[in-house]
Amino acid sequence: MNYFLTEEQEMIKELAARIADEKIAPVALEYDREGKFPRDIIKYLADSDLCGVYIEEKYGGLGGGVLEMALVVEELSRACGGIALAFAGTGLGAFPIILFGTDEQKNKYLPDIAAGKKLAAFALTEADAGSDAAGIRTTAVADGDHYILNGTKQWITNGAEADIYTVIACTNRSKGARGFSAFIVEKGTPGLSFGKKEDKMGIRASSTCELIFEECRIPKENLLAREGMGFIVAMKTLDRTRPGVAAQALGIATGAFNAALKYSKEREQFGQPISSFQAVQHMLADMAIQIEAVRCLVYQTCRHIDSGAKNISKEAAMAKVFASDTAMRVTTDAVQIMGGYGYMKEYPVEKMMRDAKITQIYEGTNQIQRNVIALELIKESTRE
Amino acid sequence: MNIIVCVKQVPGTTDVKINKETNTIIRDEADIIINPFDEYAIEEGVRIKEKVGGSVTVISMGIPKTAELLREAIAVGVDDAVLLTDKAFAGSDTLATSYALSMGIKKIGGYDLIVCGKQATDGDTAQVGPSLAEKLGVPHTTNVRKIEEIKEGYIRCQRMTDDGFEVVEMPLPAVITVVKEINEPRLPSIKGKLKSKKYEVKIFNADDIGADKSLCGLNGSPTQVIKTFTPVHDINGEIIEGTAGEQAKNLADKLLAMQFVKCK
Incomplete structure (x- = not known):
């Protein structure tokens, strides 16, 4: 079947397929068994320029979109759906910045993601906020030039492994879903720690864990979009x-x-x-x-x-x-x-x-x- | 540091076709790939460049289709690619090949290090590297598994031997041939592939490099392949059974009957 991909999309698909067949397939069963995070595979993706396929060229990516991201995910998943998630989960963490980040925020975070130097993660789910995302309990309270985050996020893909987290927290409880805001939190920020790594049925090469915020102070410039836009x-x-x-x-x-x-x-x-x-x-x-x-x-x-x-x-x-x-x-x-x-x-x-x-x-x-x-x-x- | 890497096209399949008149491999019909050992040579060349600066040029002698393979080298970080192609080069043995390559390399000029794979997977002779060094009048080390140090006019490397390795120092320019233990060749990058698509391989014929045609191709090849054949296993062994004594007697009788041995 001819899918009418562009020459560059064909190239992306072929290269991702090569990494899947030559690098992922031989280790997929072992990484699944051991629950091993695929750092080595990310290096191959990075060296091949695949980490930034969906990121604009001016931020070091290849300037593609959702299709380019999907082509990579599809090919990698053919060999291992868990290993592919290190890439796909980063996309999930990066898209809030791509869609809503200021130039400054994009300049700060996207080039490292595109280069595969940093992984990202998206933190929405909580113990009582799954399908009903409006049940979020994590709070962000403005304090001078900072926000102070408190609460626990659950089942976060790339948790503990990622360097950049986009986190949805409640800035105004009385407004319900309109009282949520999105923030960028870097790994290493005091007050951010990681809970237990989940023992899962599948996608075992992917890291899934809790994010715990305890009086975690982040600068105000890490707010994505505006308050209430979360x-x-x-x-x-x-x-x-x-x-x-x-x-x-x-x-x-x-x-x-x-x-x-x-x-x-x-x-x-x-x-x-x-x-x-x-x-x-x-x-x-x-x-x-x-x-x-x-x-x-x-x-x-x-x-x-x-x-x-x-x-x-x-x-x-x-x-x-x-x-x-x-x-x-x-x-x-x-x-x-x-x-x-x-x-x-x-x-x-x-x-x-x-x-x-x-x-x-x-x-x-x-x-x-x-x-x-x-x-x-x-x-x-x-x-x- | 200017590095030249010699690469060879080899059949990508085990289904190799032979020209019955010249007894050489028909290269344009086979699915061709870069000789796997040369992939390590390319990688090492690019790594040296990334470490100490300079440029990497790949050179090959082969059919026009080889230009496509040389583009693959551009996609993994090689700067330039040169293809020597001419009917006059057809049927070259290792001597004529190293002559043509040496002339091509002299034309490129200004090199510090030449890197070759230790041998090609089709001929398996491992002669072109050392022979090329002789033609250029520079020192060489074969089977290099690690470069310990490289700087202006100097290289120290580990040469793999049957029971370990030797440390060899040479002045530059020089030739090394590398084994697969030296590195893990990288995959191409998308940016590299895009660059390689646009890249035009430099094509030289025998005249362009000032080669003496009597030293090229079949004319310049003292090695003449008389016949090529696939060895046939048509020997049917016979297993002699019985006790040790019976077996010995049986064997002795057979050898006597065939007059391989005589009784005094």
């Missing part, structure tokens, strides 16, 4: 990173499909390869159809966003839901095709099935995504 910063960011989750799911599904197809040609039962059985053939065909449909939707959604379109929430949510539900089905079928071997940890599809699950959950559960989609549909039809 919820908008978060929503606009997630609109651009959900296609990234979709790309992660797409990559995981593709990796599982490739493994299952290869296995089906090698595995013989009843004197012939199992790929000669129609039951297996139809499973493979269905997997391929779904993956192809996801890829088309994800790429096109990215192009829609990169074109500067205003209303992108519904489209981003659709891509995320469809891709992640597909990844779950495809990886489950890949395990099924590989039978007992597929269930074993020495083969990669068992891990892929575990990795796929999170894509239906994080950056907004698929149930919440369907709410977003349905509300938009109803709004649009009312407008018409």
Whole structure:
């Protein structure tokens, strides 16, 4: 299939694929088993200029957008959805700065992210604020030239590993979601510490942990946009990173499909390869159809966003839901095709099935995504 | 520090086709890649440049398609690429190859260090590096696994041997050939790839480098390949069974029957 990528996009995809095949695939099972953070892989991405594909050229990036980010995430995820998250999670942490940062803030933080010298993370979720993001308890209180942050963020991707955190905190409780603000907090700021590293079902090479703010003083210039804009910063960011989750799911599904197809040609039962059985053939065909449909939707959604379109929430949510539900089905079928071997940890599809699950959950559960989609549909039809 | 790296095109597959008349590899039909050992030479050249400054030029003698491979070197940090290509170079052995390369290198001029891979994966002769040094009248060290120090007019390196390594000092300019232990070649970068797309490889023919055509190609190659063939395993061994005594008797009888040994 020709996806009509530009020459530079093809280059990005090819190089990311090379890193996935040559550098990630050989270590994916080990990093999953050990829960090892992929510092060495980030170095390869940095040296290849891939860390800044979605960052403007004047800040040291390649000047691409959401599509370029998705292409990298997809290819890396084909080999390991967890390792890919060091890159994708940084995108999630960087987009608030890209979208809402001042020139000064962009100059200060984006070049290091583009060069792969620093990783970023996004801190929204709390123990009582998941799907209902309005339940945020972390507070930021103005104090002269500073804000003082208090509270605990939970399940933060790249937590403890990242250098730059964009944090959503409450600056005015009485205003509800309109009382949230977004801040940039650097690792090493006194009062910021990290809690326990989570022991997860999948994406185990990714670090997920708590961020604890105790009288954490940050300068006022670290406020992103204006006070009260925090919820908008978060929503606009997630609109651009959900296609990234979709790309992660797409990559995981593709990796599982490739493994299952290869296995089906090698595995013989009843004197012939199992790929000669129609039951297996139809499973493979269905997997391929779904993956192809996801890829088309994800790429096109990215192009829609990169074109500067205003209303992108519904489209981003659709891509995320469809891709992640597909990844779950495809990886489950890949395990099924590989039978007992597929269930074993020495083969990669068992891990892929575990990795796929999170894509239906994080950056907004698929149930919440369907709410977003349905509300938009109803709004649009009312407008018409 | 001006560094020249010699690279060779080698078949990217094991499915190599041979020209039945000249008994040489048909290069334009094969899927070609940079000789893997030369990747280490390129990486080392770029690392030296990054450390002490200067420039890196890759040079190759080969078919026009080799220019595409030389672009890959530009994508990993090489500054310039020169391709020597001419019908007159066709069928070169290692002597004619090192002659042509030496003439090309003299044309580039102003070099401090020449880096080659220790050998190519097709011919496996490991001769061009040392032979090139002879042609240029400069010292050389083969199988370098580490450069300990390099500065104006001086290099100290570790030469890998069967049971360890030797430390060798040389004045520059000089030639080294490198082994894969020396580094881990980097992947290209996107910016490097974009640069390499626009880069025009410098193409020289035999006349451009002032080469004597009688010393080039098949004419200049004392090595003539008479025949190439794939060895056939058609020996069927026979396993002699029985007790040690029976086996010895059986073997002795066979050797006597074949008149390999005689009874006194």
